[in-house]
Amino acid sequence: MLFIKDCRCVEFNKYDIKSLDRVNRLKLINSITGVKPANLVGTKSKKGVSNLAIMSSVVHLSSDPALIGFITRPCGKYRRDTYNNIMQQQQFTINHIIENDIEKAHYTSAKFDESISEFEACGFHEEYIDGIEAPFVKQSAIKIGLQYIEHVSIKSSNTTLIVGEVIHISVPDEIIDKNGYMDLGASKSVGISGLNSYYSLSHIESFPYARVENIPKEFV
Amino acid sequence: MLFIKDCRCVEFNKYDIKSLDRVNRLKLINSITGVKPANLVGTKSKKGVSNLAIMSSVVHLSSDPALIGFITRPCGKYRRDTYNNIMQQQQFTINHIIENDIEKAHYTSAKFDESISEFEACGFHEEYIDGIEAPFVKQSAIKIGLQYIEHVSIKSSNTTLIVGEVIHISVPDEIIDKNGYMDLGASKSVGISGLNSYYSLSHIESFPYARVENIPKEFV
Numbered sequence: 454m455l456f457i458k459d460c461r462c463v464e465f466n467k468y469d470i471k472s473l474d475r476v477n478r479l480k481l482i483n484s485i486t487g488v489k490p491a492n493l494v495g496t497k498s499k500k501g502v503s504n505l506a507i508m509s510s511v512v513h514l515s516s517d518p519a520l521i522g523f524i525t526r527p528c529g530k531y532r533r534d535t536y537n538n539i540m541q542q543q544q545f546t547i548n549h550i551i552e553n554d555i556e557k558a559h560y561t562s563a564k565f566d567e568s569i570s571e572f573e574a575c576g577f578h579e580e581y582i583d584g585i586e587a588p589f590v591k592q593s594a595i596k597i598g599l600q601y602i603e604h605v606s607i608k609s610s611n612t613t614l615i616v617g618e619v620i621h622i623s624v625p626d627e628i629i630d631k632n633g634y635m636d637l638g639a640s641k642s643v644g645i646s647g648l649n650s651y652y653s654l655s656h657i658e659s660f661p662y663a664r665v666e667n668i669p670k671e672f673v
Numbered sequence: 674m675l676f677i678k679d680c681r682c683v684e685f686n687k688y689d690i691k692s693l694d695r696v697n698r699l700k701l702i703n704s705i706t707g708v709k710p711a712n713l714v715g716t717k718s719k720k721g722v723s724n725l726a727i728m729s730s731v732v733h734l735s736s737d738p739a740l741i742g743f744i745t746r747p748c749g750k751y752r753r754d755t756y757n758n759i760m761q762q763q764q765f766t767i768n769h770i771i772e773n774d775i776e777k778a779h780y781t782s783a784k785f786d787e788s789i790s791e792f793e794a795c796g797f798h799e800e801y802i803d804g805i806e807a808p809f810v811k812q813s814a815i816k817i818g819l820q821y822i823e824h825v826s827i828k829s830s831n832t833t834l835i836v837g838e839v840i841h842i843s844v845p846d847e848i849i850d851k852n853g854y855m856d857l858g859a860s861k862s863v864g865i866s867g868l869n870s871y872y873s874l875s876h877i878e879s880f881p882y883a884r885v886e887n888i889p890k891e892f893v
Contacts, residue, residue: 463849467840470739477853482736484855485817485842487769488864488874489733490707512732512744513709515830516702519690522827524732549707556880557892563883576892597705602829607742609822609836610735616829620687622705629683633697635704637866644708644864644874646857649881652874654708657863659870660776663783672777672796 480647488644488652493558493577494523495546495588496538498567503579503588504534505571507561509645511547519619521547521599524612532567539615543601544586547617548593551641555651585621594640596623634659700867708864708872713778713797714743715766715808716758718787723799723808724754725791727781729865731767739839741767741819744832752787759835763821764806768813771861775871805841814860816843854879 470478489509496504510524525536539545550558554577561571572579578591585598599617606613628639637654644652661667690698709729716724730744745756759765770778774797781791792799798811805818819837826833848859857874864872881887 461846462843463846464844465842467838470839470842471737475737478739479736480853481842481855482739482741482839483733484857485815485839485844486731486733486741486767487710487712487815487862488708488857489710492707510732511706512730513703513706514744514827514832516699517691517695518829519698519702520830521702521706522830524734547706552877555877556889559880560883560888560892563885563888565885574888574892595705595707603827605825605827605834607734607823607825607834607836609738609838610740610742612734614825614827614834616827618687618829619690619702619705622685622690622701623682624684624705626681626683633700634867634870635701636870637704637708637864638872642707643877644857647854650854650856650879651877652858652864653877654864654872654874657772657775657871657873660779661869663780665783665785668780668783668794669776672780672794 484647488646491550491555491558491643491645491651493548493550493561493590493593494535495548495590496535497542497587498534498538499541502568503570503572504538505561505575505577505588505590506535507550507558514616520602520616521597521619522614522616524607524614526612534567536613536615539601542586545599545601545617546585546587546589547597547599548590549595549640549642551592551594552643552653553641554592555643559649582621594625594628595642597621704867708866711770711775711778711863711865711871713768713770713781713810713813714755715768715810716755717762717807718754718758719761722788723790723792724758725781725795725797725808725810726755727770727778734836740822740836741817741839742834742836744827744834746832754787756833756835759821762806765819765821765837766805766807766809767817767819768810769815769860769862771812771814772863772873773861774812775863779869802841814845814848815862817841852879
């Protein structure tokens with residue numbers, strides 16, 4: 454089969470990617486995976502300072518046990534408050550960013566001093582529930598409390614996957630439809646591309662579990 | 674701080690989650706991470722059979738080297754064509770699902786016989802470029818070719834992270850703006866929640882790199 458171009462495309466091979474300047478490579482490679490979930494990870498330090506960090510790498514790992522992960526860089530040249538706090542306190546929260554809060558959430562990625570809480574600095578409100586010492590984001594519609602389970606080193610990228618077990622979920626009942634599906638558009642949850650572009654979500658359609666015998670004939 | 678409810682919320686603790694029936698737990702835990710990127714992973718078997726599989730767990734790992742991963746279950750009770758093909762051929766492609774193709778893409782998750790190509794069964798067209806033996810999806814606007822780098826076991830979830838280095842990217846130039854940012858709404862890329870709900874994306878806003886000194890005063 455031949456490679457036929459019928460649209461004006463920009464193409465990059467391995468060497469083109471390598472020879473891009475750092476900022477343009479970051480923009481490109483951080484965008485090409487598609488839309489990423491926009492979450493705030495809440496933690497607390499040993500000294501009691503709350504921390505809030507925007508994360509676009511949260512990923513579903515398993516439903517039973519209920520496990521969720523996110524990718525972070527381990528401590529090296531820079532201070533990693535989220536990583537350090539989770540290792541110390543063994544708990545963290547994941548909170549969906551809602552449309553009204555995208556600018557505030559974006560600024561949690563600034564390099565604040567260790568003694569500064571991003572909740573206060575960026576205008577978020579803390580919320581707590583019994584048994585979880587990490588702070589939730591009051592403004593978020595969907596909130597998850599997690600117990601640290603393990604961290605997994607990814608050698609090739611010098612990153613770490615932090616895995617947590619879901620021990621608390623809070624979801625507004627109005628965003629769950631009669632079939633038990635959540636509408637992430639109704640919760641005003643947003644998506645991210647690259648490092649700084651934010652998207653709203655509109656539900657198009659939901660399909661039943663895919664079985665070979667139910668494939669619509671018009672596909673082929 | 675107290676936990677104050679000002680919305681009608683459904684709440685689940687660890688035991689509530691555990692005691693849900695399997696299908697409802699799947700729906701819940703697969704949705705709470707937020708929107709997931711909707712991609713098709715293209716591979717080819719030793720026997721030359723093309724395979725196409727919908728994946729919602731693609732994640733950015735590193736920009737230099739340019740590394741992308743996705744989560745899969747290793748071979749056990751079920752046949753895992755994508756995993757097997759990548760281990761054999763050491764290459765794969767990741768292709769954004771576009772709005773027009775969500776139903777076709779959804780059905781690539783049906784359990785086809787090993788000898789059946791999901792390209793043919795679901796109505797996708799293969800496309801090839803020099804140096805990459807895995808098939809691309811002609812219909813996709815954004816296409817990535819990858820060389821297998823490593824797989825990382827995640828013990829707690831009995832899953833595997835497959836890591837690939839980006840060796841080819843194709844992006845329509847009309848979706849890249851003057852600042853070098855991709856608009857995933859313009860590319861008609863979609864998002865997924867849970868196992869079967871699809872979302873269109875609308876760009877809301879992009880913000881500059883976050884610096885402490887530039888934080889808007891109205892936040893606090």
